[in-house]
Amino acid sequence: MKELIFEYQRQLLGTIICVLILLISRFASTKAIRKVGKLRDIHEARTRLIIKYVSVGHTILAFSVLIFVWGVNFRELGLVLSSVFAILGVALFANWSILSNITAGVILFFSFPFKIGDRIRILDKEVPDEAVIIDIKAFYFHMINDHGEHITYPNNLLLQKGVVLIEKQVHLDEDGSGIL
Template sequence: METFLITYDEQILGTVILVVILLVLKYLGAKAIKKVGKLSDIHEVRTRLIIKFSNITVTFIGIVALTFVWGVDFQKLGLIFSSVFAVIGVALFAQWSILSNITSGIILFFSFPFKIGDRIKILDKEVDLNDEIFFIDDIRGFHVHLRRSNGELMTYPNNLMLQKAVVLIQTYEDSKDSTDDL
């Protein structure tokens, strides 16, 4: 054990420093996302989802950085990585819709003008929605839960929320104010 510590002292020190940096990045990133969520009055569940995506990204970057710290021979790993990336590339191409919805979910978190509890109308010529007004029940990583006026639940993909025109009919705050006046 002592020879291992002496032989790899630089790599161990680099690993410890990298882990500390990654933990600080995860903490600061989560704090910043929570602040954006609080300032924008975004539901806590959505905020936690974006923090989870952020932590996965930081962890992936950390794994790549660890390979450099430990001096992994990339020529030997080249064949393995190319095979893995080929399989991942085919899988990602096949799952393009899912990735599009995840990316849209992240974009909606930071710049979506609508919140849970708002009433909206979706202008989609391809789907006959009969000028129906929907209540935003929940916003998830892949789709938005919309409640019809008759109580039915409809899921609408996040990427379509960015692509289609969405009209804000009434905000949640406005609906609370109007019921408070009664």
């Protein structure tokens, strides 16, 4: 066991440093995202969703660094990565709207002037009524209009269409299903 540790001493030290940096950066980014969420009065569920996205990004970055620390053969790694990227490219091309909705959800978190409980009108023929925002998920905006109809609207379309703020912080039922 001592021989194994001595032989891979540099890689083990690099791994420990990488894991420590990962933990510190995750902690700092989580704290920063929570602070932004609190300052902008953003719903806690949305804040947790963005934290999850950032954590996945940190993990992918740390995994990439560990590949270099352990000295993986680049020719073999290139073959594997090109195959993986080819498959991902086809899969992501087929599901481009999913990625655009997730990206729009992150953009909406950091720079969107509307919150859960606000009454809005989307300048779109297909959504003629005003509605109250009841939830904002990774892919969709959930709203309810005055007729009690639940409307689900994709995040990426919300960035593309004009939105009029009618009233801030309309009071919702306990379960968020209707307007008081």
